[in-house]
Amino acid sequence: MKKYLVFFALIIFLSTPLAGTAEQTAASQSAPPAAVSTFAQDDTLFVVNKEVRLTSEYIPQDLVTPRVPTRKKSLQDSIQLRGDAAMQLEAMFLAADIEAGHTLYAVSGYRSYGIQQINFNNKVDESGSRDRAMRTVAPAGASEHQLGLAMDIQSKNFLNLNQGFGETQEGIWLMENSPRFGFILRYKKEWSDITGFSYEPWHFRYVGVAHAKAIQALDIPLETYTAYLAALPAYAIEGGSDVLLAGLVKDLMVGNQQQLGILMSKTGGEEGALRGATKKYLPDNTTYEQALWAVYPTPRPTSAPRLDDDEEVSLFQIGG
Numbered sequence: 001m002k003k004y005l006v007f008f009a010l011i012i013f014l015s016t017p018l019a020g021t022a023e024q025t026a027a028s029q030s031a032p033p034a035a036v037s038t039f040a041q042d043d044t045l046f047v048v049n050k051e052v053r054l055t056s057e058y059i060p061q062d063l064v065t066p067r068v069p070t071r072k073k074s075l076q077d078s079i080q081l082r083g084d085a086a087m088q089l090e091a092m093f094l095a096a097d098i099e100a101g102h103t104l105y106a107v108s109g110y111r112s113y114g115i116q117q118i119n120f121n122n123k124v125d126e127s128g129s130r131d132r133a134m135r136t137v138a139p140a141g142a143s144e145h146q147l148g149l150a151m152d153i154q155s156k157n158f159l160n161l162n163q164g165f166g167e168t169q170e171g172i173w174l175m176e177n178s179p180r181f182g183f184i185l186r187y188k189k190e191w192s193d194i195t196g197f198s199y200e201p202w203h204f205r206y207v208g209v210a211h212a213k214a215i216q217a218l219d220i221p222l223e224t225y226t227a228y229l230a231a232l233p234a235y236a237i238e239g240g241s242d243v244l245l246a247g248l249v250k251d252l253m254v255g256n257q258q259q260l261g262i263l264m265s266k267t268g269g270e271e272g273a274l275r276g277a278t279k280k281y282l283p284d285n286t287t288y289e290q291a292l293w294a295v296y297p298t299p300r301p302t303s304a305p306r307l308d309d310d311e312e313v314s315l316f317q318i319g320g
């Protein structure tokens, strides 16, 4: 039954024109498609926005403090992230330093429901109305910071969280390189009708390397991406390379379901189907294994064993 509902929601979504035009009202785009909610709250792809909110009970269970610098020591208390996201954030800050000489600072990670409530109420008092407050601050439960998967970032050379950050070398580096570490620039200018948030060049959301790279290649907001992804079987969402995910979503956007059919029929088992469905999208001179290894630092079952002490280095080499 649930499958049918998802399918039905997807059909409705797929029949809605995606290319946003100025004529389309904000109301028709701001409500994300129902299919978005098919991901569990703990899934790294779960979408939170002003339409889909978290309850006051939701607290991620694996929060840690990444070992990255903050502008002030006291800010270390507010930069928690979930385990994988924290590890990748550390790698990203290190790469920014080594590759480009940029000193990044973490500003704000996990934000509890209670803190969001205080922030929002303060804004209501300050602006004089709930509606006005809504324009700049998310009401409690509507901030994806509560997922422990989002980080606000500034740099030593630009100590503000404002749109000017997007013009700085550090902001540009992050926008281009963050997908290598599983992060996406979540709120682009062009997407505000869909995301419900205005341009925030400092806000990065962790979704995992394969999905981040696919989203970067597709250049679409997370709401749109996850709505299409809901049509895929779980094993493909979890084990597909960015090459497969981006190619498949692009095909689904124009109504081509051929490769999706391969995945659904599991021809040759899950591994065989992934291989078969990916084939069409592989760039010249790239093998299926290369596409897979580029986004999964952990060796796949089909790969040769790798020595433990290679791992720290490989995280950066593979990222390239």
Ligand SMILES: [Zn+2]
Binding pocket: 145, 150, 151, 152, 202, 203, 204
């Ligand atoms: Zn943020």
